[in-house]
Amino acid sequence: MKEKIIEVLKTVYDPEIPVNVYDLGLVYDIKVEDKKAHILMTLTAPGCPIYHLIKQEVEKRVKELEQIDECNVEFTFDPPWSPEKITEQGKEALRKFGFNV
16 A cells, blocks of 8 residues: 555645655655554645645645545654655656756
């Protein structure tokens, strides 16, 4: 189930950065119990003004999975996000847009 959720998370993009939230390294943990998913994630910066849009999109997309009835997204800034958390796929996507990562 965790792998299916990861695939869904790869369809959710940070509106300000052309990389999905998973490959951007924003997802810290995924837990599934019964038909409930709990996703612990972060943002690129505390006080991000679009956090609610990302949260809504993650919860909506994960709940579209047949095996999930509930999804709760929790944000944390411990540890803080850094570019080192970006996956190789994320770095490759950023390089295509001219970012030096």
